[in-house]
Amino acid sequence: xxxxxxRYGWLVFAGLVAVILLLPVKARVQESPQGTVFMPPxxxxxxxxxxxxxxxxxxxxxxxxxxGIEKVREYAAQHKIDMKGDYIRVIAEADSGGLGSAGxxxxxxxxxxxxxxxxxxxxxxxxNLIQHLAHPGAIQAISQLPTVRFLRLxxxxxxxxxxxxxxxxxxxxxxxxxxxxxxxxKVKVCILDLGFKGYMSLLGTELPSSVTVKSFRADNDxxxxxxxxxxxxxIVRDMxxxxxxxxxxxxxxxxxxxxxxxxxxxxxxxxxYSIGWTNAxxxxxxxxxxxxxxKASDAGIIWCNSAGNEAERHWExxxxxxxxxxxxxxxxxxxxxxxYGSKCYxxxxxxxxxxxxxSSYSGSNNDYNLYLYYWSGGIWHLIDSSTxxxxxxxxxxxxxxxxxxxxxxxxxYIYKHSGTRNCKLExxxxxxxxxxxxxxxxxxxxxADSRYAVTVGATDCITDALHYYSSRGPTHDGRVKPDFTxxxxxTTQTYGDRNFYGTSAAAPHMAGAFxxxxxxxxxxxxxxxxILEGRALDLGTSGKDNLxxxxxxKLTK
Amino acid sequence: MKRIGGLSVIxxxxxxxxxxxxxxxxxxxxxxxxxxxTEPDMSSAAVAQVKLGTLLExxxxxxxxxxxxxxxxxxxxxxxxxxxxVVEVLGSEEEKVTKEVKKVKEPEPMIKPQRVEPAYAExxxxxxxxxxxASSTSDYGSGLAFGANFYLGITKNIGIxxxxxxxxxxxxxxxxxxKLSKGxxxxxxLQLSLMARFPLGAKIVPYIAAGGGYYLNSFTLDAAxxxxxxxxxxxxxxxxxxxxxxxxGAGLDFFVNPNIAISAGVKYCLAKTKGSxxxxxxxxxxxTKGTLPDLxxxxxxxxxxxxxxx
Numbered sequence: 001x002x003x004x005x006x007r008y009g010w011l012v013f014a015g016l017v018a019v020i021l022l023l024p025v026k027a028r029v030q031e032s033p034q035g036t037v038f039m040p041p042x043x044x045x046x047x048x049x050x051x052x053x054x055x056x057x058x059x060x061x062x063x064x065x066x067x068g069i070e071k072v073r074e075y076a077a078q079h080k081i082d083m084k085g086d087y088i089r090v091i092a093e094a095d096s097g098g099l100g101s102a103g104x105x106x107x108x109x110x111x112x113x114x115x116x117x118x119x120x121x122x123x124x125x126x127x128n129l130i131q132h133l134a135h136p137g138a139i140q141a142i143s144q145l146p147t148v149r150f151l152r153l154x155x156x157x158x159x160x161x162x163x164x165x166x167x168x169x170x171x172x173x174x175x176x177x178x179x180x181x182x183x184x185x186k187v188k189v190c191i192l193d194l195g196f197k198g199y200m201s202l203l204g205t206e207l208p209s210s211v212t213v214k215s216f217r218a219d220n221d222x223x224x225x226x227x228x229x230x231x232x233x234x235i236v237r238d239m240x241x242x243x244x245x246x247x248x249x250x251x252x253x254x255x256x257x258x259x260x261x262x263x264x265x266x267x268x269x270x271x272x273y274s275i276g277w278t279n280a281x282x283x284x285x286x287x288x289x290x291x292x293x294x295k296a297s298d299a300g301i302i303w304c305n306s307a308g309n310e311a312e313r314h315w316e317x318x319x320x321x322x323x324x325x326x327x328x329x330x331x332x333x334x335x336x337x338x339x340y341g342s343k344c345y346x347x348x349x350x351x352x353x354x355x356x357x358x359s360s361y362s363g364s365n366n367d368y369n370l371y372l373y374y375w376s377g378g379i380w381h382l383i384d385s386s387t388x389x390x391x392x393x394x395x396x397x398x399x400x401x402x403x404x405x406x407x408x409x410x411x412x413y414i415y416k417h418s419g420t421r422n423c424k425l426e427x428x429x430x431x432x433x434x435x436x437x438x439x440x441x442x443x444x445x446x447x448a449d450s451r452y453a454v455t456v457g458a459t460d461c462i463t464d465a466l467h468y469y470s471s472r473g474p475t476h477d478g479r480v481k482p483d484f485t486x487x488x489x490x491t492t493q494t495y496g497d498r499n500f501y502g503t504s505a506a507a508p509h510m511a512g513a514f515x516x517x518x519x520x521x522x523x524x525x526x527x528x529x530x531i532l533e534g535r536a537l538d539l540g541t542s543g544k545d546n547l548x549x550x551x552x553x554k555l556t557k
Numbered sequence: 558m559k560r561i562g563g564l565s566v567i568x569x570x571x572x573x574x575x576x577x578x579x580x581x582x583x584x585x586x587x588x589x590x591x592x593x594x595t596e597p598d599m600s601s602a603a604v605a606q607v608k609l610g611t612l613l614e615x616x617x618x619x620x621x622x623x624x625x626x627x628x629x630x631x632x633x634x635x636x637x638x639x640x641x642x643v644v645e646v647l648g649s650e651e652e653k654v655t656k657e658v659k660k661v662k663e664p665e666p667m668i669k670p671q672r673v674e675p676a677y678a679e680x681x682x683x684x685x686x687x688x689x690x691a692s693s694t695s696d697y698g699s700g701l702a703f704g705a706n707f708y709l710g711i712t713k714n715i716g717i718x719x720x721x722x723x724x725x726x727x728x729x730x731x732x733x734x735x736k737l738s739k740g741x742x743x744x745x746x747l748q749l750s751l752m753a754r755f756p757l758g759a760k761i762v763p764y765i766a767a768g769g770g771y772y773l774n775s776f777t778l779d780a781a782x783x784x785x786x787x788x789x790x791x792x793x794x795x796x797x798x799x800x801x802x803x804x805x806g807a808g809l810d811f812f813v814n815p816n817i818a819i820s821a822g823v824k825y826c827l828a829k830t831k832g833s834x835x836x837x838x839x840x841x842x843x844x845t846k847g848t849l850p851d852l853x854x855x856x857x858x859x860x861x862x863x864x865x866x867x
Contacts (some may be wrong), residue, residue, distance in 0.1 A: 005565060027813040174788065177785075178786065179730075179785065181786065181793060181836065182738075182836070183734070184846065234616045466592055521836055521838070522845050523843065527843040527845060530843050531840070531843050534841035534843075535790075535840055556789070557789065557839055
C-alpha cells in the first residue's frame with residue numbers, strides 16, 4: 001500500500017515538476033533558434049599555441065598583445081578568472097621528474113626566484129605547484145622557464161548553494177540528549193569552504209561562542225566574500241552542538257592542499273565539504289582534489305562531501321558525428337546543446353585522462369574544442385571558445401563562459417579537432433536553467449567521486465523527495481554514488497527560513513551526525529558509517545542506488 | 558538443693574547483703590592451702606583449693622565440715638566442703654559478724670576482685686559473628702557493608718578468622734574513563750585473617766588482624782544509562798573481574814557474658830582488578846569495547862556486630 005502511495009506520490013510530484021519545468025521550455029521552443037541554419041565556426045588555428053600554456057592563459061596573452069590590459073580584464077571577468085590589478089593568478093607546475101623531495105624543493109625555490117625576476121609575485125607553493133600573480137605580458141616568458149612543466153589557471157572550486165529542520169528529521173535530537181558513554185572527546189569538525197562571511201555575528205547563537213578560524217587564501221580573508229561556509233557551519237552546530245568547529249577557507253587547489261595538511265595536523269575528526277570542482281579529475285576518484293580526500297581519510301578523518309547540484313545541468317555522451325563534419329551531433333542533425341539563462345559557464349572533459357601519477361595525469365591525445373554561442377535576433381553569435389591543444393600530455397578539459405544583462409539562449413558546440421577514437425564527453429553547466437539533452441546520471445562532482453568520501457545527496461527536509469538538482473551516480477568507474485542523502489531546504493540564520501537548498505545543506509547534516517555520535521560514543525568513524533548505513537531510511541529502489549545512496553540519513557534505530 | 562543457703566564466695570561489697578539475707582558464719586582460711594571437697598568427708602575428692610586468708614561464708618555445717626561455694630578461675634561456681642580445722646570462725650552472731658565486716662572493709666588483703674570477677678574474655682576456642690556497617694571505597698563512594706565470620710582460637714591471644722563480607726556502593730558519574738561508570742558495585746571478599754587478641758580485664762578484648770582474600774565482585778551499570786542507550790539502539794555492558802586482595806584492621810570485643818560479645822571494628826581492604834565495557838549497536842551489530850586495566854577497589858570498612866563463642 002505504502003509503495004503504491006509512494007509510487008503514485010512520486011508520479012504526481014514528477015508530473016508537477018515536469019509541468020513547472022516544461023512550461024517555460026515550451027515557451028522557449030516557440031521563440032528559440034531551433035531550426036535556424038547554423039554555420040559551424042572554423043576551428044581555431046592551434047599550431048601556434050604554446051604547449052606549456054593552458055588555453056585560457058594562451059587566450060589572455062593573445063588578447064593582451066592585441067588589445068591591451070582592459071580587454072584582458074573583461075575576459076577574466078567573463079570567465080571568473082582571478083586578477084589582482086593587472087596580474088592574473090596562475091599556477092606554475094614545476095617539472096618534478098627524477099627529483100626527490102629536497103631536490104624538488106630546491107627547484108621550486110629557484111623557479112620562485114625566476115618568477116619574481118620576471119615581475120611575478122609568488123603567493124604560495126605546495127610540492128611542485130607554485131601559485132603566483134603574473135602579468136599577462138610575462139606569462140609567455142614564465143612558461144618558457146626550462147624547469148616549468150606547465151602554466152595554467154588555478155583549478156576553481158564553487159560553492160553548491162541552492163539554506164535546520166534536518167535535526168528533527170534525522171533524529172539527531174535523541175542523540176544530543178544522551179549522556180556520553182566512555183568518551184569525553186570534544187570532537188573537532190572542520191567546515192572546509194570558500195568563505196565564512198558573517199560568521200562573527202553568529203558566534204554565541206547559531207555558532208558556538210568560540211570557533212577556530214584559519215584562512216589559506218592569499219589575502220588571509222576568512223570571510224572570502226562568501227556566506228556559504230557560515231551556513232554550513234550553522235547546520236553542523238545544529239546537529240552536533242558540543243563539537244569544536246574549525247572554519248577553514250581557501251580559494252585555489254594549492255591553498256586547498258595546504259588547508260588539508262593543516263586540518264590533519266589539528267586532529268580534526270570530521271570534515272564537512274560542500275564544495276565541488278569541475279575539470280579537476282577523471283570522475284573515477286583520482287586527481288589532485290581526490291588525493292586530498294584520501295590523505296585526510298588515511299589520517300582517520302571522515303570526509304562528508306556534497307554530491308553536487310548538477311543533475312539537471314549535466315550532459316555526457318560518446319562523440320557522435322553522423323554527418324562527418326567533426327561537429328558533435330547531440331541528436332540527429334542537432335549539433336548544439338542549448339540552455340537558457342543570464343549566464344552560462346560550461347566545463348567539458350572527456351575520458352582520456354590517462355594515468356594519475358600523484359601530481360598529474362599522463363594526458364590526452366584526443367583533442368576536442370568547445371564553443372559557446374548566444375542567440376540574438378535570429379542569429380547565433382560566437383561569444384567564447386576553448387580550443388586547448390591535447391596532443392599527448394594535456395588534461396582533456398575545456399571551459400567556456402559568458403554572461404548577459406538579460407536571460408539568453410546559449411548553445412554549446414563540440415568540435416573534434418583530432419583524435420584516435422570517439423571519446424565519452426561530459427559537460428557541466430552552471431549559471432543557467434536545465435540543460436537540453438540533460439543526462440542526470442554521472443553528474444557527481446569532484447571530489448564527491450572519491451571512494452574515500454562520504455558523498456551526500458539532497459532530499460527534502462519535509463517530504464524526503466529527492467531534490468531535482470541532487471547529483472547522481474554512478475562514478476566514471478561505475479561505483480554507486482551518492483552514499484547517503486540528507487535533508488536540504490532547511491532554515492539557517494544565514495539564508496533564512498527554509499531557504500538553504502542544495503547538497504551543500506545535506507553534507508553538513510552528515511558531518512554533524514558523525515560529529516554528534518563521535519562525541520557520544522567511542523565508535524570509530526568507520527563504525528559510525530556502518531551504523532548510519534544500517535539505519536538509513538531506504539528510499540527509491542531497494543538497497544543502495546545512484547539517486548539516494550543507501551538512503552536518507554537517520555540516526556534513530 | 559542442699560547447697561542452697563550454703564557458703565559462697567562473694568565480693569566484699571556483697572558481704573553485708575549476704576549477712577542480712579540469713580544466719581551464717583564467716584570463715585577465714587588459716588593454712589597456706591586448704592582443699593575444698595565434694596563431700597563432707599576427708600576421703601572425697603578435692604574440687605578446688607583456697608589460700609591462706611581467704612574469707613568464706615557458710616550457713617551450713619555438716620559434721621566437721623562447713624559447706625561453702627567459691628568461684629574458680631574460669632568463673633564457674635564451685636560448691637563444696639571445707640574442714641573446720643583449716644578455717645577460723647570469725648563470728649556466728651550478727652553482732653560479731655557485723656564487727657568483722659567492718660574489719661574486712663578495711664584494706665586488708667582478702668579476696669582480690671580480679672580473681673573472683675567472671676573471666677569472660679579468657680581463651681575462646683571457636684566463635685561465630687555477624688557484622689553490619691559501612692564501607693567507603695577510594696574510587697566509588699560509600700555504602701552498606703555486612704558480613705559473617707568464623708573464629709578459631711589457637712591460643713588465648715592468637716586466632717584465625719574466616720569471613721565473608723559484602724560491600725555495595727552506587728558509583729557516581731565521573732569523567733575518568735579509567736574507572737567504572739555510574740552503577741551499583743558490589744565487592745564481596747572471602748577473607749582469611751590472622752588475629753592477635755589482647756584481653757583487657759574480664760570482658761574487653763581488643764584485637765588486630767591482617768590477611769588476604771579472594772574478592773568476588775560485580776557491577777551493574779546504572780539502569781537509566783542502559784535505558785537511554787537502549788532507546789538509541791545501543792546495548793551497553795560493563796563488568797568487573799574477581800580479584801585477590803589484602804586487608805588489615807583492628808577491633809574490640811566486649812563480652813556481655815561468657816559466650817556473647819558485642820564487637821566493633823575497622824578494616825582496610827586493598828584490591829586491584831580489571832574491568833571491561835562493550836557497546837553494541839543493535840542494527841548493524843557494530844561493536845566497540847575496551848578494558849579497564851587498573852580498577853582499585855580499596856575500601857575502609859567499619860561497623861559493629863555480635864559474636865557467639867563456644
